[in-house]
Amino acid sequence: MPTSWLHTPPAVEPIALDEAKRHLRIEDGVSEDDALVGTLISAVRIWAENFTGRAFITQTWERKLDAFCGRIVLPKPPVTGVTAIEYIDTAGATQTLSPSLYRVSLPTGPHAQPAHVEPAYGGTWPSTQSVSDAVTVRYTCGYGAKGEHVPGPILAAMKLRLGTLYEHREGVVVGTIAANLP
Numbered sequence: 001m002p003t004s005w006l007h008t009p010p011a012v013e014p015i016a017l018d019e020a021k022r023h024l025r026i027e028d029g030v031s032e033d034d035a036l037v038g039t040l041i042s043a044v045r046i047w048a049e050n051f052t053g054r055a056f057i058t059q060t061w062e063r064k065l066d067a068f069c070g071r072i073v074l075p076k077p078p079v080t081g082v083t084a085i086e087y088i089d090t091a092g093a094t095q096t097l098s099p100s101l102y103r104v105s106l107p108t109g110p111h112a113q114p115a116h117v118e119p120a121y122g123g124t125w126p127s128t129q130s131v132s133d134a135v136t137v138r139y140t141c142g143y144g145a146k147g148e149h150v151p152g153p154i155l156a157a158m159k160l161r162l163g164t165l166y167e168h169r170e171g172v173v174v175g176t177i178a179a180n181l182p
Contacts, residue, residue, distance in 0.1 A: 002065045004075055007138060010057035013041045014147035015158060023159045024166050037166065044161045048154065054078070056150045058142040065135040068125030072117045076141045079106055079115035088134045090127050097126070110151040115139070 020037050021028070031037075049056060055076040060083070063074055068087070082104050085097040103120050107113045117137060119125055128134040143149040172180060 002063060002072075003133075005062045005064065006059065007062045008060035010045075010055075010059045010142065012057060012146065013038075013045055014056045014150045014155060015041050015044075015162065016147060017041070019147075020159075020162060024163060033166075037162075040162055040165050044158050044165065047161065048158050049076075052154070054154075055141040056143055056154065057147070058140060058145045060138060060140050063137040063139070064133040065137075066132055067128050067130070068135055070118065072135075072137055074115040074117065074137065074139050074141075077114050078108060078112035078143060079139050079141045081106070082117060082137060082139045084136075084138045085117070086136045086138075087126065088129045088131060090129055092129055095126070110143075 015023075017034060017038055018028075020041055021031065021034075024037065026033060026037070045056060053075060055061070055078075058080070059076075061074075061076055063072065065072065074082075082099075082102075085102060087095055087097065089095050101120050101123055102117050104115060104117050106115050143151065147155065
């Protein structure tokens with residue numbers, strides 16, 4: 001069964017601390033809530049990436065498979081490139097597959113579908129040893145290295161979620177009426 005692992009996390013968050021503080025109407029300068037807001041920004045990004053199934057800021061993932069299959073789907077669009085495909089051959093040695101032996105389909109744009117990798121025309125995948133995680137595909141994904149590259153509607157949704165989490169720091173609101181937060 002294929003699994004995916006975050007290899008290199010994003011270097012920055014899509015929403016900068018000062019931008020988040022403006023959205024939350026926190027006065028400029030150092031605030032006692034800066035650490036909390038920074039944590040909430042990360043939490044909101046992770047939530048939004050999981051909700052959308054996308055990567056926002058450039059990051060590197062690994063897709064692990066027990067064997068090669070016809071077409072290897074790479075989740076977390078938009079995928080920008082495959083950096084390496086390694087596999088354990090039938091003798092148990094780790095090999096790196098030459099890029100000339102496979103073809104990568106990289107859909108682009110704000111609504112890009114997942115990318116995929118398949119053998120080059122007329123080729124086949126090499127045989128692997130029958131062990132778990134015999135194949136590793138390392139790939140980069142995300143809209144770019146800065147928050148300004150992330151589509152505006154995604155940033156707007158993240159800011160709404162950020163505002164809700166900042167304003168309501170518990171799982172429920174208690175008063176004369178109790179209600180779950182959206």
